[in-house]
């Protein structure tokens with residue numbers, strides 16, 4: 190599998206590195222090594238960080254079921270016989286967590302039949318590997334099977350960077366990007382700047398890899414990594430397991446980073462060996478110098494990275510982040526005080542561990558050690574305690590080594606190997622809409638409504654071992670590191686710091702493989718899309734730009750504050766419509782705060798004055814009248830996931846322009862791909878000038894060009910007008926997408 194890819198790559202790397210060192214006049218960082226060795230054409234490209242667009246040739250594409258549907262529907266429009274690069278589809282997001290693993294899985298297979306059949310038949314026809322529901326969560330399966338040091342993979346999921354744990358650049362993209370790469374085109378990305386993170390010391394006691402990234406989330410914020418690669422190095426890096434590195438890279442998505450990566454080391458060798466890839470490990474060892482930065486980089490990193498952060502792992506305390514955003518971080522010792530001060534409900538209503546981020550053998554064995562100590566003291570979980578294993582391998586190994594039993598004795602429920610409660614696929618029995626209560630998980634996301642569909646829920650994130658201790662205490666003010674807890678006999682005791690094994694001594698137990706290889710030739714095979722399906726709808730190309738400026742567009746919504754893709758296109762119950770653009774568009778902006786409405790997701794039809802309508806209802810009314818509209822947004826608009834529905838639904842419902850203070854990377858690209866004009870205020874204060882009844886024009890579009898601001902005119906109801914400037918990052922090629930109506934139209 191990855192062996193041939195790695196062999197070819199390592200063989201060509203030395204020559205490209207010689208050229209690159211010459212061109213740049215210096216040694217190369219690891220990120221640069223991976224970028225230059227995947228250049229579509231190293232010689233003709235410009236290599237300017239933060240400015241140049243790079244055209245790269247990824248080694249692989251990975252897609253998960255919720256985003257693969259649009260990716261495949263778009264790929265099919267390109268009329269190709271086969272995917273041009275090795276690709277896989279993973280069925281993980283659509284399984285609802287309710288009754289435990291077996292029953293949930295059976296029901297999922299039944300209720301998602303149409304979608305799974307579509308994906309399986311498309312995979313078979315186009316030469317794509319298919320991982321069945323229950324096989325595991327995309328990022329864990331990729332780490333176990335496909336990731337390799339020095340490689341470049343793109344995935345239709347924002348946590349694809351998990352693969353950085355094995356020393357590769359693994360990057361989250363929208364489905365259109367994946368579709369194009371599978372159609373044989375190079376993949377474009379803004380040349381990222383580099384943040385170097387130098388790790389010293391060693392984690393000990395309660396501190397875990399999760400705490401490294403939770404701490405960094407607090408330090409760098411959810412915008413801090415935008416258009417940057419986070420590259421780790423230093424003596425501390427070598428002390429962290431490969432899966433721990435995966436966790437750190439996975440949650441680099443929460444910094445908005447393009448991706449994160451660690452240099453190749455012995456921990457990666459150990460992980461490759463235990464996941465049956467000894468040959469690959471040996472090949473990487475023989476090529477080690479290609480898979481780490483040049484020595485001079487590590488000697489004076491400040492000369493090579495745009496920003497340096499130092500973290501002493503020995504001093505790191507366990508952290509808790511949240512609610513509502515992953516960058517509201519504090520050491521656990523300060524949680525109780527802050528909860529009191531801010532009035533967070535301290536009784537915990539649920540504790541959840543696992544997910545794509547934190548279900549390694551190390552995580553699970555350390556959490557089980559805490560659970561065992563609780564059981565020994567006669568305690569059980571005081572809250573519902575849910576465990577989401579990342580893959581079939583992890584699940585079977587947990588079972589063999591007795592961890593499942595421990596969790597179940599504690600009162601826990603083991604769910605199927607899937608995303609479940611992390612993506613709102615969770616039937617929380619006790620939650621009440623309108624009532625704030627607190628939950629804690631070892632996942633990576635905590636936006637409002639994310640887990641249980643209830644916007645008021647305060648969701649906190651911590652390491653799995655801390656979450657397990659929380660489950661036992663049932664209280665957010667409990668600090669297992671420093672405080673005692675009462676056992677069943679009334680006597681107080683203190684938890685010993687968690688202990689676990691990085692990798693299973695007996696190797697991984699295997700379960701059902703869950704992998705279906707594609708047909709040797711797809712000729713004559715059909716892709717199953719039932720014409721009357723409620724779940725799938727073939728795509729119609731979006732209309733081309735008519736060559737006219739956008740004049741006096743009504744304001745569809747001005748979002749206030751955080752506007753993640755979960756606000757724009759909520760998941761949970763809507764996940765089932767991910768393959769049906771018309772149906773899913775009814776969810777558009779349901780979670781967003783409208784600056785002109787007290788109720789999230791609601792707004793006013795400014796043409797009739799009727800208020801209390803959903804944003805999709807309003808957009809459908811405008812569309813029926815042949816009128817386009819504009820969306821105005823705040824900072825880091827579209828942060829969070831890669832779901833391109835957050836761009837496709839607005840496009841489908843006739844939004845012409847999205848004008849914000851700033852964008853998150855994947856979403857900005859997704860908007861451009863779908864033919865929406867993505868603009869940013871030249872002066873962010875102009876955001877304040879936009880009022881509900883304004884009509885807004887964007888003009889001079891026939892001369893739209895890279896680096897040339899767009900003129901935006903705000904027409905007020907009193908007849909006055911003010912003109913402001915909007916910037917954009919549209920390239921020459923992207924101008925063509927805009928004019929063609931979408932990137933896909935430009936291709937055909």
Ligand code: MIC
Pocket residue numbers: 255256282345346347348361612634760829830831832
């Ligand atoms: C997420 O964690 O938000 C998701 C669900 O995995 C998304 C993808 C999706 O919306 O399908 C992501 O991270 O990109």
Ligand code: SF4
Pocket residue numbers: 282326327346348544545546607608611612632633634
């Ligand atoms: Fe699945 Fe959650 Fe990971 Fe996204 S973050 S891939 S929803 S487990």
